[in-house]
Amino acid sequence: MSDTWTEQHIPDQHGRVAIVTGANTGLGFETARMLAERGAAVVLAVRDVEKGEQATARITGDVTVQALDLTSLDSIRSAAADLRATHHRIDLLINNAGVMYTPRQTTADGFELQLGTNHLGHFALTGLLLDRLLPVPGSRVVTVSSTGHRIRAAIHFDDLQWERSYSRVGAYGQSKLANLMFTYELQRRLAPLGTTIATAAHPGLSRTDLLRNTPAVLRTPVTWIAPLLGQTAEMGALPTLRAATDPAVVGGQYYGPGDRREVKGHPKPVSSSPDSHDQVAQQRLWTVSEELTGVTYPALTPQPEPS
Template sequence: MSGNWTEQDIPDQHGRVAIVTGANTGLGFETARMLAARGAAVVLAVRDTEKGKRAAARITGDAATQGDVTVQALDLTSLDSVRTAAADLRATHPRIDLLINNAGVMYTPKQTTADGFELQFGTNHLGHFALTGLLLDRLLPVPGSRVVTVSSVGHRIRAAIHFDDLQWERSYSRIGAYGQSKLANLLFTYELQRRIAPHGTTVALAAHPGASNTELTRNTPAALRVPVTWLAPLLTQNAGMGALPTLRAATDHAAEGGQYYGPGGPGEFRGHPKLVRSSPDSHDRATQQRLWTVSEELTGVTFPVR
């Protein structure tokens, strides 16, 4: 393997089934594209299926693509949609090798999901929590299967799990709500790994893309927009590079459950993927377990592991 882990280091993926949420654009698209290039059968799980079909056509039109690419409707802001998507995926895929929880929203104005959850927490955490729980029994029997959830450097910024006001009904901070959702991604990953470890087949990992130049930043608050625009050429990287930590977590034979990958450059903003550390708050077991219990209650999804 080269000193810097690159797309060329992704192992052969023939015979593997990968589900990638939010795969019609940005990081998810690049993740799906590179997995398909290595032979995986990739499902683009997306809210807008027309955009998903166009993304699938772009991937299959690439001469490098070796795997099949299909599209599945999935709206993470609706638990009904999550349940329908999970039922469809279970019907068409008796085994799943990779579930990549990539889709997300960032810094959105105050909004709620169809189920009344704050949009960022509902989409980034609860939607993926429910989807994972509903599909996990398709992964558990599969040797080498993995659940990879995409977090963010934002899990350190004004980030806490506000159990007394998870839905930000009393006051709202778009940055704080994003930080809560991304911290939740890590708390979920570490608790999931602890629960599935006795099964010995599936592992859970997390990754973050650093500062990647994607559509995710379109809701950046006005006060931050100018400095972000000026600093972008110095701090950000393209979506292909931003997807590499996720791909390393998903495919590197040396990766282990409970690990967290991100860019290796200064501040973890850009660079080739390496093992990184998450915040001390993300490793608090009591918070992990409490969030798990609350998430089961809010979504009505109980996992087939304890």
């Protein structure tokens, strides 16, 4: 595989349908733009429809907007019903939307905001749309994680919603670790079917408004470092796009920027933390996620418990 994979390596996407969450700005916008310019029919699944419509005006191609609030299971179910009615097939589901380092808040359903948005919302959306992907050879679910999955990160099954104490950084790390554990467990369950794969990606240090909630103690260093060491949203979107479109990608791979620290550079396969590969924890998280969201994946047979 090329060490300098760029936008020009994205294969022709005509005839394919791609849904990108959080696509009205930043990484999601660039992901949607590049897919549309390669011919995909792209759905911007966004909370703010007006901003989504403004984003479509800046993209050349077949682009539509779907209202989706990942902090509300009612909104997720409504969006999934709309998408199922409009699209009989889905080739790409890109779980991109996310929040980072937010103050302690809860979703409409009482979930800690970062876990609820970054993981549980996407878990529910994927489950509700999966039967539109499974019949499509080469279809993919791509979930955007972060190097933050290594930072103070664990799945706190004894206090998943951070009700006893709260850490912005720890809660973010938990949600991004959950993204990877979901991807690996989803891939294991998809593998016997042979049509759809699950992959993950992270953007490195990209200059987007996701940094707006950085804690005060970190804000000044980040403000200086991001412009110097980080990369544009266009470059930050490339790992996601490679995970979504490169014919050489296999299920369960994780893509990130190619420099030594995975901060910037052209996308390549990268590794994730040992915790992310804990199959017992992956399966436990899957079960808890089903219980919390009420969304199950009946088409997928759970694989045997690891010994």
